[in-house]
Amino acid sequence: MSVILGRLCEGFIINCQIFGLTLIFSIPLGLLVCFGSMSRFKPLSWLVKTFVWIIRGTPLMLQLLVIFLGPGLLGWGTPWPAGNSGRLMAAVVAFVINYACYFSEIFRGGIESVPRGQYEAGQVLGMTKPQIFFKVTLLQLVKRIVPPMGNEIITLVKDTSLARIISNKEIIMTANEYAAKGLIWPLFSTAIFFLVFVGVLTLLFGWFERKLDYFR
Structure with missing residues (x-):
């Protein structure tokens, strides 16, 4: 039993790696995508909005397959390293692109709600646009986007299991190997890993929202 739990923990580490790396890169990228979609330069705005529409309108599982297998199938050669590191890198790239597009819409809605x-008022005081954004808009934006961002981040925790479609040995894929041998409890026990992780994030976001109550 301890051996199986050890393997499940190793699988869940992959889920956590995908989760952490996706957050680190998708949040700033999402902000850049948001600025692109709100740009007054219409060709750029149209291009970014079309890209966001495509990413949000297609399944993440399909995007994982296209990003991992697409370059090779098109004859461009695979850009991913061999082995587990290449599959993990491809998964992270797919997740970052997907969640950056979702986060960009949350950012855009938050900015437009100010x-x-x-x-x-900031212009009357002689503030520049960057000063208005960082000193006036940003903190109000954070307050408005915490609930929808929290929902997306919790969804990300569960979506990391999709990485198994390109043979990343995350926790559910590991548990499924035991289920195929007739041992079902590892598959059900994966729920505990996700429930604990999501529970911690729920408490964290609840605490953060309370800290921002002074904006009401």
């Missing part, structure tokens, strides 16, 4: 008078 009253226009806030911007005008």
Whole structure:
């Protein structure tokens, strides 16, 4: 039993790696995508919005397959290293692109929800656009986006299991190997790993929301 639990923990480490790396890269990338979609330069705005529409309108599982297998099938050669590291890298790239697009829409909604008078007040005070964004808009933006960001981040925890489609040995794939041999409890025990992780994140986001109550 201890051996099986050890393997499940090793699998869950892969889930955690995908989760952590996705957050680190997708949040700043999502902000850049948001600025692109809100750009006054119409060709750029149209291009970014079309890309976001495509990513949000297609399954993440399909995106994983396309990113991992697509270059090789098109004859471009695979850009991924051999072995487990290559599969993990491809999964992270797919997750980052996917979640950056979702986060960008959350950022855009948060920015547009800040009253226009806030911007005008900053301009009257002689503040530049970057100063208005960082000193006036940003903190109000954070308050508005915490609940939807929390939902997306919790969804990300569970979506990491999709990485098995390109043979990343995350926890569910590991448990499924035992289920194929007739041992079912490892498969059900994976729920405990996810429930604990999601529970910790739920408490963390609840605490963070309470800390931002002074914006009400």
